[in-house]
Amino acid sequence: MGKKTVVIGYMGTQLDSGLGAGRWGKWRPSLSLVQHEDLLVERFELLYAPQYQALADVLQADMQRLSPQTEVRLHAVEAANPWDFGEVYASLYDWVRQYSFDTEHEDYWAHITTGTHVAQICMFLMVESRFIPGVLCQTSPPRKQREGGEAGSYTLIDLDLQRYDILAKRFDQAQHDAQLHLKSGIATRNAGFNQLIEEIEQVAVRSKAPVLLTGPTGAGKSHLAKRMYELKQLRHQVQGPFVEVNCATLRGDGAAAALFGHKKGAFTGAAAERAGLLRTAHGGVLFLDEIGELGQDEQAMLLKAIEDKRFLPMGSDKEVTSDFQLIAGTNRDLREAVVQGLFREDLFARINLWSYALPGLAARREDIGPNIDYVLERFAAEEGRVVRFHAEARAQYLDYAQSDEALWTGNFRDLMASITRLATLADGGRISTALVAAEIKRLQWLWQHALEQQSPQRAVTQNLEALLPAEQWQAMDLFDRLQLQAVLAVCRECKNLAEAGRRLFDQSRAQRSAVNDSDRLRKYLLKHGLTWERVVAQASLRLD
Incomplete structure (x- = not known):
């Protein structure tokens, strides 16, 4: 029935x-x-x-x-x-x-x-x-x-739109296009980053709440914020402009005046009234990069502006209004800044509803290839000259760029500068192996000091990987890896097992009636399938 x-x-x-x-x-x-x-x-x-x-x-x-x-x-x-x-x-x-x-x-x-x-x-x-x-x-x-x-x-x-295949396909395509827009049309391969962009796309078109973008300098926070704004524009969700400011450039009275505006004569040098960036962003998006650099007074005023859409310009006794969406960026850990009293806890709670950590280029090495293509396309559009890699040269560049030797401390800024140099110097529109070899030397010089600082730790890491089978290394907890790395570092500095044991157990040995540091160290190494002789032999090979 x-x-x-x-x-x-x-x-x-x-x-x-x-x-x-x-x-x-x-x-x-x-x-x-x-x-x-x-x-x-x-x-x-x-x-x-x-x-x-x-x-x-x-x-x-x-x-x-x-x-x-x-x-x-x-x-x-x-x-x-x-x-x-x-x-x-x-x-x-x-x-x-x-x-x-x-x-x-x-x-x-x-x-x-x-x-x-x-x-x-x-x-x-x-x-x-x-x-x-x-x-x-x-x-x-x-x-x-x-x-x-x-x-x-x-x-x-x-x-129920799920029942309409044609509509479902169109919505899926629209969502895919929106995500591609956020990625500047770059077909990124990193699964974690793609999943991050998928959620950011949903938040961008569904929410007007503040968004916090964290990550190292050059990870693309500013670029992504602008793309989020453009996506809202395409959906007719914003009428106002995209206003961007680096808070690290704001100091003293100028910080509050730049953000919140001021009345004429509010302070020395205030010769005319100023609207301020918050009012300029009315109906649009305000991107505050390096928000952790704001002073405490500006943080308090910003919190009120976010919550009430109202604030007082400097020197004024009459509040003004501005309805904007805030996107904040920082390369600092704001949680630590809150603990240290450098950033207001209530402001952090207000802007942390949607928080996304953008990975640096070194954490997305599989995306270097697609980003190279993007930079070359951008170069062609700006310079009117198409440039391509020779096949061998591209393989040579990627082999280095995707290796641990390439630090990419400046992230995508480093990559863009590198590819721009290659494209500019390319004769006949082709990047050769000779150009790539010279560019690799430039990058090695750029990261030389960082590599030297990392070299002791890198040596220990490589030592550990050489000593253990791949399946054993990959199955170890981070805690065990770090502990074993530290033990091996001490072993490499000691002449024999007894000396290494004395250094490693320098405090607990005084609490034992029978001291046998060598046996304790030997048993620890055996737990990981290692012997003193093997550790010494591997260290000697590295020294040779």
């Missing part, structure tokens, strides 16, 4: 009207739904304004006269102003929330032909949000009106 059909709809004070005998000669939308011979409406939930009680009673009687099997329930729904969206939506929402839906046994049709346009929109929203778990029903009059008021026709509209 199929499910029962239940209709929910507003009574139309015009289309459903009529108290005299003449009403039977006109088409009435609510009545028409119970006139179809092939449709049995089990129940009709008829919503109406209390002042139209008499009309509701007549319509109820007419519907049950034409379809005795249909139970028509009247519901007086109060809305002081039928054209006030807030009032109508609230009244419908309250009615829907108390209604007992039985989706297992009943199908629900939300009738949207009757009622004010505001009521129809509210009914649509109830179905779209699944507060009414059903479909929309649109009724239409017969093509030729005849005496007796014919039923006309009805159409059902299912708002």
